[in-house]
Amino acid sequence: MERKSILNLIIIIMFSALIIGLCDLGLLQGAKFRRLSDSNCIRLISQAGSRGNILDRHGEIIVDNKISYDVMVLPQDLNHIDQALALISRILGVEVKVLKAAFKKNFISNSVPVTVATNIKLKEAISLGEFKTEQPSIIVTPKPLRHYPYGPLACHVVGYVNEIDRWRLTKLEDYGYKTKDIVGFGGVEEKYDYYLRQEEGGLSVEVNHRGKFMRVLGFEPPRNGKDVTLTLDLSIQKITEENLSGKKGSVILMDPLSGEILALANFPNFNPAIFVEQRSKLISGLFNDPDAPFLNRAIGSSYPLASVFKIVVASAGLELKKINLSTSFVCQGSIMVGARKFSCWDIHGSEDIFQAIAHSCDVFFYKTGLLIGAQNIHDYALKLGLSRNMGFELAGETSGFIPSPLWRKINKFQNWFNGDTANLSIGQGDCLVTPLQATNLLAVFANRGYLLSPYIVKAVGGLDFSVKKKRVMGVAFKKSTFEIIVQGLAKVVSDSEGTGNILSTLPVKVAGKTGTAQVSRGATHAWFVGFFPTDKPRYVICVFLENGGPGHAASLIAKQIIEAMNNQGLI
């Protein structure tokens, strides 16, 4: 080939190479470069919507938001930044050094506006806003913050909000969660985070190569989160918290017909506002507190049910026809089971079932329990909702535990002795029940035969789904069984020697059962679980005091609560 043709060819190849390079950049990688180009010159200034409010059953606000203002600066060349920071420092009265440090700390990349001051006053925000034309790179954005008008009220139900942690982020990344997002921790805030969550809106602005603001490209209004309506009754919740305060334990009030939780209080509690204010010292102090203020005791920890468990044994005995109305046992203060002496807390003499429940006679139930057998007691306890998760909405529920001979054989390779049966009959030993389970147990007797699924969220975003939440399971006991036990429970209060006699002075008739759980260390746990009014139960109440002394202490608190409710005309 001639030299000039070869050269011609080379030139054609050169120009073709240019076209191919153009194809590669513009057509094949065009989308990528378009994105890069946009990220060069488009800055997004996000504006947060407000998180959904949490309301009580009547629509009263439990948790809402208040507006605070943040100051942000668009990253650009240092000279401009210094000018902007000097202006901010003049208006806020903060030293430039502090602002510079904040700028350095919060700087992510050139494309993200940097927050230099948070929670500034409305007045300051307005005066900064006046400099919009001179210093367009200073941006003041409203930021709704969680606001707790009642402080720690219902904190275990509500939970708190904080910056998302790594573990949650890995789980939630696919649902559009980002780092530094504020998400709910614990309680309804966590469980219903997806609905409560606001959607970010914001401005998109164009900047030049020095990061200088050029013009606004678009605005997308932020969307607020959905409100969550709880089944809680704010006034009852307040009463319970007032009466519980200072005593470790929890109080639950529930509607025995629907399973709606009307009040759920735990102590020790915490004020969720400390997370909004980022008071890290207080927070870490709370996390290290041995009394576990973040623990939702009502569902998250289980205790021996003690004498309250006698209801289970009694109903098992009646159902299995091991005892009846004419059965009576003589209590002489103690009984020998095998080679061990099991004592009663008092000498009761001859007791029938009503008296035995009213006086909480241990001997009666040792004997009844031995007649029924441990496996049967276990089975009936399960029928009444113990020893299993009830699928409560809030996270951190434990299932509790009821031992049985079969379980012990399989898991511990140990035999079950009559002594264990006797122990189980009075709710001691390995028998562990959460306060919510105890509440639910009493509800079965209050509504005569329906095991409920307690729930605490009534509606989300105005959409009421309490009908779907209301799941009831029939408990196929004889009608007479319920009547006998309810009579027994009524007698606990009405009998002059009943363990809950202190409640008899109330204007409302209350039925219930006390319990005093022995623990290996420290004072006994105190239980009072009951319902009122006896004839037409509208409330189930459970008062549990951890290491709170005898059951009497719990009855006292129950009395105060019911009294206060009555005074406010809530019953």
Place this chain on the structure above:
Amino acid sequence: MRNSFFRILILALIIACLGVLSIYSSTFQKEGTQWQEIYKRQMLWIIIGLACFFFISRFNYRKLWDANYFIYGVAIFFLLLVFGLGVIRLGAQRWLRIAWFNFQPSEFAKLAIIIFLARYFSRKSIDDTSLLSGKFGIFQGIILPFIFVGLPMFLIIEQPDLGSGLMLMLVFMGLLYLTNVRIKYILILLAALILPLPFFWHFLHDYQKQRLLVFLNPNIDPLGAGYTVIQSRIAIGSGGFFGRGWLHGSQSQLYFLPESHTDFIFATFSEQWGFLGSSLLILMYYLIVRQGFIIAQRTHDSFGKLLAYGISLLLTLQVFINIAMNMGLAPVVGLPLPIMSYGGSSVLVTFIALGILVNIDRTRNVF
């Protein structure tokens, strides 16, 4: 033959207009009238360039044969003058300040060297009027012309303007190849140039080393030397197929792309006109170059033939290296895109070169 005149004129005019549009789009938002008026200056240069084009196209190119040594001497003189009086801009001493404009002698020198080489290789044997170049030995064929080319080249590289220097080298090689100098000699020259390259590395300026390293991987220095290439690739890529529209390129108009009206004008253009516009632009450049080659092929006068080849090669290499550098396919060297880039010297010299090309086609029948 009037054909080639109009073809080249129309193509060059279209490209020049696109250039003005691109210069306007990349500077109209800048502050200061000096920036905003820059497109008008370019228009003035184009008008002067066109005047030169018309004048040169009627000026018999054979006169260049006689004026050859004078032109070469003037080029060397100006290059030397740059050393003493040159204006330093962007870290390089490439411009001479004459009256109200800056003149870049290296642009002029490129053309002068091509004229010189065409003259040198088209000498004819006295006996049979055949070209001497085929019979040249290694001294006459390679070493002597290399010395003549090497002198201005050295001055240009020392400015420093490595890109223009190397491009001259490539034009020299191309012309050697076309003038029937033995392949063996060309290969020897090539070897003599390539082998000591690792050694020359030490003589490169730091910024030149940096640019070469950055060419291999622009991301090693994304805010420094690699910045321009990254931004230029983004500008070209973000144009997509149809482009973002005139005056709508964010890369060039918000100044993310440096030198968007001079060396990187192709990226500016490409961002706004997309793949479609840019490939048409490349096609137009190809058509001009092709005209040049066609003219060279049908010219029987060996001086005219070589001159046409040289001018076409010069254009080809400038266009190729500039666009390839815009796309990140070649290292960043300070080469303008002929006719499009802002710069009086480049526009003027290119139009003069095109004028010579047209004139060769017009006068060849005389011989």
